[in-house]
Amino acid sequence: MGKKSKRTADSSSSEDEEEYVVEKVLDRRVVKVSDPQEHNTWEPEKNLDCPELISEFMKKYKKMKEGDGNKAREKAESGKRKGLPASAEDIKAKKKRESNDIARGFERGLEPEKIIGATDSCGDLMFLMKWKDTDEADLVLAKEANLKCPQIVIAFYEERLTWHAYPEDTDSKEREAAKS
Amino acid sequence: MPVVHEHSERMKKFKNKGKDTAALRRQRVEVNIELRKAKKDEQILKRRSISIVSLEKSPSPAEEKNTIAPLSLEEIVEAVNGSNTSLQLQATQAARRILSRQKDPPLNQIIELGIIPRLVEFLSRTDNATLQFEAAWALTNIASGTSEHTRAVVEGGAIPAFISLLSSPHMHISEQSVWALGNIAGDGPLYRDALINCNVIPPLLALVSPVTPVGFLRNITWTLSNLCRNKNPYPPLQAVRQLLPVITCLLEHKDKDIVSDSCWAVSYLTDGSNDRIQIVVDTGILPRLVELMGSPEMIIMTPALRAIGNVVTGTDEQTQAAIDAGVLPVLPLLLRHTKPAIQKEAAWALSNIAAGPCQQIQQLITCGLLQPLVELLDKGDFKAQKEAVWAVANLTTGGTVEQVVELVQSGVLKPLLNLLLAKDSKTILVILDSISNLFLAAEKLGETERLCLLVEELDGLEKIEALQTHDNNMVYRAALNIIEKYFSGEVRELLLLLI
Numbered sequence: 001m002g003k004k005s006k007r008t009a010d011s012s013s014s015e016d017e018e019e020y021v022v023e024k025v026l027d028r029r030v031v032k033v034s035d036p037q038e039h040n041t042w043e044p045e046k047n048l049d050c051p052e053l054i055s056e057f058m059k060k061y062k063k064m065k066e067g068d069g070n071k072a073r074e075k076a077e078s079g080k081r082k083g084l085p086a087s088a089e090d091i092k093a094k095k096k097r098e099s100n101d102i103a104r105g106f107e108r109g110l111e112p113e114k115i116i117g118a119t120d121s122c123g124d125l126m127f128l129m130k131w132k133d134t135d136e137a138d139l140v141l142a143k144e145a146n147l148k149c150p151q152i153v154i155a156f157y158e159e160r161l162t163w164h165a166y167p168e169d170t171d172s173k174e175r176e177a178a179k180s
Numbered sequence: 181m182p183v184v185h186e187h188s189e190r191m192k193k194f195k196n197k198g199k200d201t202a203a204l205r206r207q208r209v210e211v212n213i214e215l216r217k218a219k220k221d222e223q224i225l226k227r228r229s230i231s232i233v234s235l236e237k238s239p240s241p242a243e244e245k246n247t248i249a250p251l252s253l254e255e256i257v258e259a260v261n262g263s264n265t266s267l268q269l270q271a272t273q274a275a276r277r278i279l280s281r282q283k284d285p286p287l288n289q290i291i292e293l294g295i296i297p298r299l300v301e302f303l304s305r306t307d308n309a310t311l312q313f314e315a316a317w318a319l320t321n322i323a324s325g326t327s328e329h330t331r332a333v334v335e336g337g338a339i340p341a342f343i344s345l346l347s348s349p350h351m352h353i354s355e356q357s358v359w360a361l362g363n364i365a366g367d368g369p370l371y372r373d374a375l376i377n378c379n380v381i382p383p384l385l386a387l388v389s390p391v392t393p394v395g396f397l398r399n400i401t402w403t404l405s406n407l408c409r410n411k412n413p414y415p416p417l418q419a420v421r422q423l424l425p426v427i428t429c430l431l432e433h434k435d436k437d438i439v440s441d442s443c444w445a446v447s448y449l450t451d452g453s454n455d456r457i458q459i460v461v462d463t464g465i466l467p468r469l470v471e472l473m474g475s476p477e478m479i480i481m482t483p484a485l486r487a488i489g490n491v492v493t494g495t496d497e498q499t500q501a502a503i504d505a506g507v508l509p510v511l512p513l514l515l516r517h518t519k520p521a522i523q524k525e526a527a528w529a530l531s532n533i534a535a536g537p538c539q540q541i542q543q544l545i546t547c548g549l550l551q552p553l554v555e556l557l558d559k560g561d562f563k564a565q566k567e568a569v570w571a572v573a574n575l576t577t578g579g580t581v582e583q584v585v586e587l588v589q590s591g592v593l594k595p596l597l598n599l600l601l602a603k604d605s606k607t608i609l610v611i612l613d614s615i616s617n618l619f620l621a622a623e624k625l626g627e628t629e630r631l632c633l634l635v636e637e638l639d640g641l642e643k644i645e646a647l648q649t650h651d652n653n654m655v656y657r658a659a660l661n662i663i664e665k666y667f668s669g670e671v672r673e674l675l676l677l678l679i
Binding site for chain 2: 079080081082083084090091092093094095096097098135136138162163164
């Protein structure tokens with residue numbers, strides 16, 4: 001409150017000066033002389049500790065507004081500013097298809113029939129999948145195939161199992177041959 | 181006789197000396213199985229003319245040229261121009277591989293081979309789907325380059341060929357065609373409109389269905405967005421009317437890439453004259469866009485914000501539609517976003533809403549937008565601050581005296597005056613303009629002296645005074661004007677007394 005009182009005190013002490021000032025100013029522009037007794041201020045609301053004064057303040061403005069009638073100020077132009085320039089966020093206008101984009105077989109919605117090959121050229125293990133009712137085959141991720149068609153994956157691996165076939169039989173056969 | 185000795189004697193007669201029988205047997209069995217497998221695969225693959233080598237070996241990009249595709253560029257040309265289908269396919273696939281490597285594919289080199297027209301021919305080879313596919317992929321990648329590269333593809337006659345392929349019975353081929361057409365459309369308005377005139381839209385839209393796989397749908401959405409893209413000229417109105425219903429639908433999809441690209445499409449369509457904006461507003465899409473503005477996914481939020489930002493550059497009615505759709509409560513979060521670009525675009529949108537009639541300004545105030553505005557002005561990214569300055573200017577121009585008072589009460593003056601130190605002349609001018617407007621409001625209330633005091637207290641007077649010697653003509657005149665009008669000699673003395 002100290003600051004405010006100081007100002008108030010100063011205003012009152014310069015009241016005489018104020019009148020003097022206003023007269024001078026009247027030469028330049030038309031002004032509604034404010035009542036120095038009012039505590040109206042332009043300070044941010046949070047700096048004020050007198051809410052009653054604020055509402056008085058607002059009441060006064062409302063009165064003023066009514067007196068004014070409609071908003072006096074004309075809007076100069078439309079004020080809208082179009083088209084912010086494009087930023088780096090924009091998506092690519094063109095896209096290249098790279099090799100590692102290839103394993104999208106399941107997305108085509110076909111039914112898997114049989115795995116006919118495997119490769120890991122792109123880092124992940126992939127199967128070449130032949131699809132039902134079509135002559136086509138393309139790559140699918142092994143991870144996906146393991147979940148989506150495990151039996152087909154098993155069939156692929158089973159077909160390619162290698163055995164240590166009949167060691168005793170062949171062994172004894174050879175020994176038989178040797179003995180004779 | 182020792183068995184060992186007999187054993188080893190017998191061993192010498194075998195093909196692989198020194199190996200014991202077990203190992204040998206294992207080896208034999210493995211070799212047999214390998215041979216069996218290879219033979220079977222070869223038979224299956226021969227039917228598709230795919231090289232078996234592509235399956236068994238791991239071709240690194242470097243290796244590829246030497247071991248896997250031993251075809252030299254000359255050999256590729258020869259095979260492509262020849263009449264042997266199998267060789268044509270090998271060559272096209274080799275070209276595709278070269279063109280799809282990750283690092284700097286040699287587009288110019290491939291174009292110089294002059295094989296583009298031939299590749300375009302291969303697109304219509306319904307007798308060999310693999311050939312069509314490989315050619316489509318190769319051409320897609322050439323078209324993904326510069327305008328020159330895309331032109332080479334278009335001049336080879338690719339447009340009608342790809343449009344035909346949209347109806348291919350093979351989904352991977354129609355998908356590849358969608359991709360290629362997306363690249364061509366993305367080059368610019370000329371090719372975009374060429375595609376539209378060749379009637380690309382109906383077969384393209386026909387591919388969109390509830391059973392279209394997601395990956396395919398992503399490609400379609402992206403291509404559709406490119407058909408909406410670019411100005412000078414805008415896409416034909418008729419085309420826009422055809423595309424909008426589908427885009428509106430795709431905006432509801434659950435895949436975020438599809439939603440993102442749909443938002444981008446809408447942002448392109450709203451980036452224009454007010455009649456273009458109206459077409460979009462009429463679809464009733466605004467509430468969905470506002471919803472997406474609040475998405476935590478950046479790839480969705482960014483274009484949604486852009487689209488709404490574009491809409492509020494329109495008429496007061498169009499802006500009202502955006503307000504009615506709920507844009508105001510979403511803005512505070514975006515004004516406080518960590519990414520400067522988002523802050524900037526949110527502030528830009530706010531500034532345009534603030535350029536509306538005082539009823540809209542009131543809605544702005546009621547939704548609590550003054551506080552985040554002041555915060556942004558105080559500590560936002562500079563680009564965002566520039567937009568915020570415009571918002572303040574518009575508020576001081578279009579706001580009622582009451583609203584202007586609320587603006588000042590929200591604490592806007594301090595950061596506003598601080599920005600007078602900015603290097604950007606335009607920004608300074610806008611601030612000075614705002615200050616003039618504040619004084620005009622003050623005049624109506626007879627509060628000019630109070631405002632002077634406030635300005636001086638916030639170290640604003642010294643900044644404005646300093647601007648009287650600014651390089652920019654308009655800046656120093658505006659500053660001078662304010663000083664002369666409101667900080668006249670007597671007031672000055674008054675202020676000096678108070679310090």
